[in-house]
Amino acid sequence: MGYYTGRVSEIRLEVGGQWEIRILCPGEAIPAPGQYLLASDSTDRTAILGTPIFISEEISQGFWASPLFPVPWGPGTSLDLEGPLGHGFNLPRNTQRLGMVATGEIISRLKPLMTSLADRQTGVTLFTDLKIPRLPEVVEVSPLATLKTALDWPDFLAVDVPLNHLGELRGLLGVGNEARSPCPAQVLITTPMPCSGMARCGACAVNTRKGWRLACEDGPVFELSSLLW
Amino acid sequence: MAKHDLSINPPVMNAAGSLGFSPERRARTDWSKLGAFVTNPISLLPRTPAHGERFASYPGGFLLHTGYPNPGLRQVVRRYAQIWARSRLPVIVHLLGNDAETLSEMTRQLENMEGVMGVEVGVSGEADAETVVSLTRAASGELPVIIRLPMERALELASSAIQAGAMAISMAPPRGSLFVSVGAMAQGRLYGPAVLPIALKTAGDLVKQGVPTIGAGGIYAQEDIKAMLDLGAMAVQVDSWLWRGSGAIDKELVWKP
Numbered sequence: 001m002g003y004y005t006g007r008v009s010e011i012r013l014e015v016g017g018q019w020e021i022r023i024l025c026p027g028e029a030i031p032a033p034g035q036y037l038l039a040s041d042s043t044d045r046t047a048i049l050g051t052p053i054f055i056s057e058e059i060s061q062g063f064w065a066s067p068l069f070p071v072p073w074g075p076g077t078s079l080d081l082e083g084p085l086g087h088g089f090n091l092p093r094n095t096q097r098l099g100m101v102a103t104g105e106i107i108s109r110l111k112p113l114m115t116s117l118a119d120r121q122t123g124v125t126l127f128t129d130l131k132i133p134r135l136p137e138v139v140e141v142s143p144l145a146t147l148k149t150a151l152d153w154p155d156f157l158a159v160d161v162p163l164n165h166l167g168e169l170r171g172l173l174g175v176g177n178e179a180r181s182p183c184p185a186q187v188l189i190t191t192p193m194p195c196s197g198m199a200r201c202g203a204c205a206v207n208t209r210k211g212w213r214l215a216c217e218d219g220p221v222f223e224l225s226s227l228l229w
Numbered sequence: 230m231a232k233h234d235l236s237i238n239p240p241v242m243n244a245a246g247s248l249g250f251s252p253e254r255r256a257r258t259d260w261s262k263l264g265a266f267v268t269n270p271i272s273l274l275p276r277t278p279a280h281g282e283r284f285a286s287y288p289g290g291f292l293l294h295t296g297y298p299n300p301g302l303r304q305v306v307r308r309y310a311q312i313w314a315r316s317r318l319p320v321i322v323h324l325l326g327n328d329a330e331t332l333s334e335m336t337r338q339l340e341n342m343e344g345v346m347g348v349e350v351g352v353s354g355e356a357d358a359e360t361v362v363s364l365t366r367a368a369s370g371e372l373p374v375i376i377r378l379p380m381e382r383a384l385e386l387a388s389s390a391i392q393a394g395a396m397a398i399s400m401a402p403p404r405g406s407l408f409v410s411v412g413a414m415a416q417g418r419l420y421g422p423a424v425l426p427i428a429l430k431t432a433g434d435l436v437k438q439g440v441p442t443i444g445a446g447g448i449y450a451q452e453d454i455k456a457m458l459d460l461g462a463m464a465v466q467v468d469s470w471l472w473r474g475s476g477a478i479d480k481e482l483v484w485k486p
Contacts, residue, residue, distance in 0.1 A: 045450065045481070199471075200269065202279070202283070
C-alpha cells in the first residue's frame with residue numbers, strides 16, 4: 001500500500017449510466033481487479049468521505065476507474081490516492097472457461113478480468129441482465145436466467161454482487177440451503193466502506209464461516225465457499 | 230504519569246471508533262498532530278456487527294449503525310497492549326458501559342497498563358442520571374475517566390458525571406433515522422459537517438455550566454477545531470474527517486497553539 005497523486009484526464013458515460021474516470025497515476029497505484037484505491041480530490045475540502053475506486057480497464061500511464069459512488073470530479077481534478085487496498089480476484093492460472101456474474105448495478109468491475117484473459121484463449125461468458133458496455137470480443141453474454149442451466153460449463157466463476165443481494169445468488173445458482181457453489185467461485189462484495197479499513201468500523205461486515213470479516217480489509221473479494229450466504 | 234492526570238497536548242485526538250484499536254494502522258499518519266489516541270469502543274465480551282442497514286448518506290453527512298463490533302477486552306489487550314506500551318501517543322481506552330459491575334471489572338484490567346492514559350466510558354442513549362453516576366463511580370480508580378454522553382442529553386447528564394468523579398465529558402454523535410428504501414428505516418449515529426452546529430451549541434452550553442468538555446461532532450476543518458477551543462473546550466475529538474483520504478491528518482490538521 002502506498003500514497004500517490006493522480007489526475008483525472010477524461011470521463012466517459014458507459015451504457016447503463018455508469019460513469020468511468022480515466023486516471024493518470026504511477027503504475028504501483030493501479031489496483032488489481034477487485035482491489036480498490038481510496039481516492040479524494042486534493043483540493044476539495046467539502047467532501048465528507050473518500051471514495052473507493054475500482055479498476056475497469058488498464059491503460060498506458062494509468063487506468064479507467066469505476067467509483068463506488070458518483071463523484072463530482074472532472075478532467076484536470078487532482079486526486080490523492082491511497083492503496084491499493086483489500087484483496088482482489090485471484091483466478092487460477094489454468095482457468096479455461098471463466099463464467100462471470102454481475103447482479104448489481106454495473107459490470108465494469110469485472111471488465112479487467114475479461115481483458116486479462118483475452119489473449120489466453122480462455123472462454124469467457126458474462127451472465128447479467130444489465131445493459132452491456134463495450135466488452136472484449138471474446139466475451140459472450142447471457143441473461144442471468146440461463147446461469148442455472150449453464151453451470152456445467154465454467155471451471156471458475158467470478159461474481160460481482162451487492163452485499164444485500166448475496167442471498168439471491170442461491171436462486172441464481174440453483175442451490176439449496178447448503179448453498180454450495182457448483183464450481184470454484186470468488187465474489188466481489190460491493191457495499192459502502194465508509195472508513196476504508198481505517199477504523200475497522202464494521203459497516204461493511206460480511207458473515208463468513210470463520211466469523212465476521214470486513215469487506216474493506218479482508219475483501220472485497222471473498223471465496224464464495226468461505227461465505228455464509 | 231500522575232494519578233488522575235488528563236493533559237492532552239496538542240488538545241486534539243481522534244474520537245472512539247474512528248481509527249481502530251491502536252495508533253499504527255495507517256503508517257503515513259503523523260501522530261504528533263494528535264495529543265492522545267482513543268481506541269474503538271470495547272466491551273467485556275466480543276460483539277458482532279449490527280444487522281440491517283448500517284450506512285446511509287444524506288446531504289451534509291451520513292448515518293452509521295455498526296453495533297460497535299469488537300473482539301472483547303481480553304482479545305484487544307492481548308493484541309494491542311504491547312503496541313499501546315510502545316506508542317508515543319498516550320492511549321485512552323474507550324469502554325462500553327453497559328453496567329457498573331462489568332465496567333469496574335474492565336477498568337481494573339487497564340490500570341497500571343503501560344501507555345494507557347485514561348478510560349473513556351460510552352454511555353447509552355437511554356441512560357438516566359442515576360446510571361451515569363453508577364457507571365462513573367464504577368470506572369473511577371487509578372485512571373482518569375472521561376464520560377462520553379449522547380450529544381442530545383449531554384447538558385442533562387453532565388453534572389451528574391462530573392460530581393461522581395469524571396474528569397471530563399466528551400460528546401457522542403447524535404442519533405437519527407433515515408428512510409433507506411420504501412418501508413425501511415435506518416437508525417444510527419450521525420456524522421459529517423451537518424452535525425457541527427449542534428455540536429458547537431452543546432459544547433458551548435456545557436462550558437457555560439462549568440463542565441470540563443471535550444468537544445466533538447462534525448469537525449471537518451482546522452477552523453472547526455479552533456471554534457470548539459474558542460468556546461472553552463479543553464480538547465477536541467475528530468471522527469469521520471479522518472476517513473476522507475490519506476491527507477486528513479497530515480495535510481489538513483495543522484496544529485498551531
